[in-house]
Amino acid sequence: MMIKKENLIWIAIKTGLLSGVIAIFLCLIGMIEVFSKRDVIEHIITLGDFILLVSAVSAGIIAARAASNPDQEKQPLKNYLAGALAGLTTGILIIAFIGLSQTINLRSVFLSASPSLFKLLTFKGGTSWIWIYPSIGLASGLLGTTLFLLPEKFRQPITRAIFITFLMALFSGLFRVIMINRAGSIAKLAKYLFGQTGLTLSGATIFFVAIIAISMFWTARSKNLQEGFSRIPKAGQTSLRVALYVLLAYVVIMLPQVSGPFIAQVVVIVSLYALMGLGLNITLGFAGLLDLGFVAFFAVGAYTVGLLTSYGIFGLQHIPFWVAVPIAVLVAMMFGAFLGLPVLGVRGDYLAIATLGFGEIVRLLAGSDFLAPFFGGPQGIIGIQKPCLGTLGEFLKVDVPRICNGIEFGGPKEIYYLAVASAILVAFIALRLQKSRLGRAWMAIREDEDVAEALGINLIQTKLLAYMLGAAFAGLGGAIFTVLVGSIFATSMQLIVSINVVALIIVGGMGSIPGVIVGAIALIGMPELLREVSEYRFLFYGAALIMMMLAKPEGLWPSQATLRELHHEDPGEDLDVASSQAKA
Amino acid sequence: MSILNIENVHTYYGNIHALKGININIEKGEIVTLIGGNGAGKTTTLRTISGLLKPREGSVSLNGEDILKYQAHEIVYKGISMVPEGRGVFARLTVLENLEMGAFSRNSKEEVTRNMNRVFTLFPRLKERRTQVAGTLSGGEQQMLATGRGLMSNPTILLMDEPSMGLAPVLVELIFDTIQQINKEGTTIMLVEQNALMALTIADRGYVLQTGEIILSDTAENLKKNPTVQKAYLGME
Numbered sequence: 141m142m143i144k145k146e147n148l149i150w151i152a153i154k155t156g157l158l159s160g161v162i163a164i165f166l167c168l169i170g171m172i173e174v175f176s177k178r179d180v181i182e183h184i185i186t187l188g189d190f191i192l193l194v195s196a197v198s199a200g201i202i203a204a205r206a207a208s209n210p211d212q213e214k215q216p217l218k219n220y221l222a223g224a225l226a227g228l229t230t231g232i233l234i235i236a237f238i239g240l241s242q243t244i245n246l247r248s249v250f251l252s253a254s255p256s257l258f259k260l261l262t263f264k265g266g267t268s269w270i271w272i273y274p275s276i277g278l279a280s281g282l283l284g285t286t287l288f289l290l291p292e293k294f295r296q297p298i299t300r301a302i303f304i305t306f307l308m309a310l311f312s313g314l315f316r317v318i319m320i321n322r323a324g325s326i327a328k329l330a331k332y333l334f335g336q337t338g339l340t341l342s343g344a345t346i347f348f349v350a351i352i353a354i355s356m357f358w359t360a361r362s363k364n365l366q367e368g369f370s371r372i373p374k375a376g377q378t379s380l381r382v383a384l385y386v387l388l389a390y391v392v393i394m395l396p397q398v399s400g401p402f403i404a405q406v407v408v409i410v411s412l413y414a415l416m417g418l419g420l421n422i423t424l425g426f427a428g429l430l431d432l433g434f435v436a437f438f439a440v441g442a443y444t445v446g447l448l449t450s451y452g453i454f455g456l457q458h459i460p461f462w463v464a465v466p467i468a469v470l471v472a473m474m475f476g477a478f479l480g481l482p483v484l485g486v487r488g489d490y491l492a493i494a495t496l497g498f499g500e501i502v503r504l505l506a507g508s509d510f511l512a513p514f515f516g517g518p519q520g521i522i523g524i525q526k527p528c529l530g531t532l533g534e535f536l537k538v539d540v541p542r543i544c545n546g547i548e549f550g551g552p553k554e555i556y557y558l559a560v561a562s563a564i565l566v567a568f569i570a571l572r573l574q575k576s577r578l579g580r581a582w583m584a585i586r587e588d589e590d591v592a593e594a595l596g597i598n599l600i601q602t603k604l605l606a607y608m609l610g611a612a613f614a615g616l617g618g619a620i621f622t623v624l625v626g627s628i629f630a631t632s633m634q635l636i637v638s639i640n641v642v643a644l645i646i647v648g649g650m651g652s653i654p655g656v657i658v659g660a661i662a663l664i665g666m667p668e669l670l671r672e673v674s675e676y677r678f679l680f681y682g683a684a685l686i687m688m689m690l691a692k693p694e695g696l697w698p699s700q701a702t703l704r705e706l707h708h709e710d711p712g713e714d715l716d717v718a719s720s721q722a723k724a
Numbered sequence: 725m726s727i728l729n730i731e732n733v734h735t736y737y738g739n740i741h742a743l744k745g746i747n748i749n750i751e752k753g754e755i756v757t758l759i760g761g762n763g764a765g766k767t768t769t770l771r772t773i774s775g776l777l778k779p780r781e782g783s784v785s786l787n788g789e790d791i792l793k794y795q796a797h798e799i800v801y802k803g804i805s806m807v808p809e810g811r812g813v814f815a816r817l818t819v820l821e822n823l824e825m826g827a828f829s830r831n832s833k834e835e836v837t838r839n840m841n842r843v844f845t846l847f848p849r850l851k852e853r854r855t856q857v858a859g860t861l862s863g864g865e866q867q868m869l870a871t872g873r874g875l876m877s878n879p880t881i882l883l884m885d886e887p888s889m890g891l892a893p894v895l896v897e898l899i900f901d902t903i904q905q906i907n908k909e910g911t912t913i914m915l916v917e918q919n920a921l922m923a924l925t926i927a928d929r930g931y932v933l934q935t936g937e938i939i940l941s942d943t944a945e946n947l948k949k950n951p952t953v954q955k956a957y958l959g960m961e
Contacts, residue, residue: 577828580824580825580828581828583814583817583825584814584825584828587814587815587816587817588812588814590776590808590812591808591812591814592825593776593796593797594774594776594796594800594805594806594808595797595800595825595826595828595829595873595877596797596798596800596801596828596829596877597797597828598795598797598798599797702816704816704818704857
């Protein structure tokens with residue numbers, strides 16, 4: 141089918157308008173202004189500029205793709221025309237927006253349409269912006285088209301290089317901090333590659349070129365490397381793997397020493413969310429029981445440890461952390477059963493509402509004046525004793541911490557080990573559970589409750605175990621959270637925590653254990669690391685969730701069953717396993 | 725001695741009186757069919773036997789033991805297995821995983837392997853497709869899978885709910901042949917069908933269910949000749 145010329149022009153303009161609207165939207169919510177304080181390439185491109193550029197370049201790519209007709213031979217001219225038009229339209233829309241802002245006061249409606257935003261957008265006043273935006277838009281559109289027209293083997297390394305260089309720029313502060321405290325040459329290298337915020341021009345060029353080279357080399361050679369690996373005898377393969385694990389363990393162990401408390405704290409928070417995610421992955425991912433009040437179990441774990449170990453007025457027992465944790469896990473399991481029993485017969489949407497209510501009840505009760513004599517009400521529980529490897533001094537009086545004769549897990553750098561070890565342990569347990577008889581029973585229940593029962597699966601027992609084990613993992617997370625913060629307030633147990641956990645499971649891939657870890661890193665770790673982004677955290681969540689559902693509904697690291705369902709792939713490679721199982 | 729004995733069973737859905745005191749006897753090694761129109765209570769009867777529904781009155785006993793005191797999942801361990809209506813295969817799991825789920829109540833590995841081999845002998849097609857996702861199988865293959873899954877617990881009685889539903893005639897014949905084959909190997913079968921002619925052809929005895937009551941019970945041969953049955957269920961004048 142021929143695409144008519146008018147049609148083509150209209151598509152290009154529409155794409156341009158869309159990307160322009162997105163750019164204006166980002167300006168109006170204040171994102172561009174905030175992001176402009178951070179450089180991608182020092183003194184050259186700020187994060188704000190970069191995002192505006194990306195919107196124009198993607199308009200070029202999308203328009204160029206729309207202009208190409210698979211039935212016909214390639215007509216680069218047509219693609220370039222469409223791309224250029226789209227980019228130009230984006231630019232024109234932005235100048236229209238700036239012009240509009242100078243005639244009427246947008247700020248009465250849009251708070252972020254501040255004078256400083258327009259000072260930024262008009263390059264500190266003057267009129268040069270009138271021609272700069274259309275020409276940059278035009279250039280971006282052409283760049284997008286070129287990217288689209290490049291053959292796959294060049295396009296892939298280039299897009300990869302742009303993306304990774306961008307990530308390096310975003311996290312450059314972290315690398316810089318780590319490197320600058322090292323010996324002379326490393327510190328010098330850090331100063332050469334990384335600026336105060338963002339990469340230096342030379343750093344960006346080096347990364348860009350290096351990643352292209354590595355990427356092209358990898359595509360060309362990865363097959364050979366894999367073959368080479370499989371040619372190594374079995375024993376050699378094992379020792380190579382062991383060496384890799386040892387290296388990985390070394391990195392994990394050394395990280396907080398090298399990186400300092402901030403990164404350690406981020407890793408702790410990611411681990412805590414991973415713990416909750418692994419817990420919810422059992423109830424939701426394995427057994428298919430949606431729980432929107434999952435934070436309740438986190439709260440139970442946190443409060444149990446708080447009450448048992450605090451040296452403040454609400455402390456009941458003053459027992460060591462290590463004794464309190466198993467108790468907290470058990471209490472969380474009891475609460476899991478306590479939630480599970482009444483909702484056993486409830487399915488689907490109704491279950492979501494019932495569990496949502498449970499989560500809110502726990503939070504409101506914990507923070508209520510009614511129970512304030514026990515849980516501290518709005519004042520919370522403070523003065524939680526830090527974990528201590530060694531002997532703990534006597535409890536002398538209220539509000540005086542006990543002395544630790546040994547290693548005290550006082551700050552994020554120490555609690556890092558606790559959190560990471562717990563996450564690894566729980567991931568391992570979850571993996572074993574998934575492959576167990578119980579795991580298969582959960583899977584059957586998730587697929588069809590009635591049939592599962594007719595096959596001899598005890599619904600009550602199996603469902604309750606799902607709630608209890610999920611709660612146990614979350615309770616452990618809560619226990620570690622308590623000692624990280626040193627206090628508990630009911631206000632930190634918000635509904636949004638539960639929603640975050642559900643979101644990270646969806647983004648990671650429902651029912652997949654590596655997916656939970658990847659989801660926690662992507663949804664929790666990234667916004668924690670990027671201060672600017674965390675202001676727009678929920679915008680990113682929303683956008684990420686929508687894009688995931690459209691482009692990759694199975695999640696970042698999906699489980700086998702989901703993959704099969706969504707792609708109907710022929711699992712040919714499983715044949716050997718299956719036949720050996722059938723023979724067994 | 726009858727192995728399954730249903731006496732004066734009354735089952736309700738809320739206030740709806742679905743089974744109004746039915747009596748069914750099944751002897752060891754028989755194929756017994758339960759025929760009747762829509763809403764007669766055929767599926768309700770099977771769900772009552774398998775424990776998914778609890779009757780308000782009456783008794784269900786297996787080999788003389790009252791099984792009403794058991795939960796649905798425990799009844800599987802007693803030797804009753806159900807092939808549900810509309811097949812109910814686990815669509816996202818492979819054929820092999822579906823069959824393994826069927827053996828959930830069996831712990832011995834050798835027994836599971838033996839049952840698996842039996843299913844693969846009965847349905848060579850399932851063996852070919854063992855790594856395929858159940859949701860991508862054809863309707864006939866899904867019925868084979870559901871039947872095979874029902875056999876994986878090595879039941880003494882297999883309850884089959886409308887195995888011919890939605891299948892092409894040639895596949896219906898294949899399924900019914902297999903049912904006879906399963907029966908010859910020693911499994912007692914209770915077959916619920918709307919396709920009364922086919923059911924009465926392979927069955928030893930039959931019961932006719934109408935609005936929750938058994939209105940007729942006889943050998944399959946006699947039922948086929950019965951004018952009421954011919955008129956109402958076999959479409960003959």
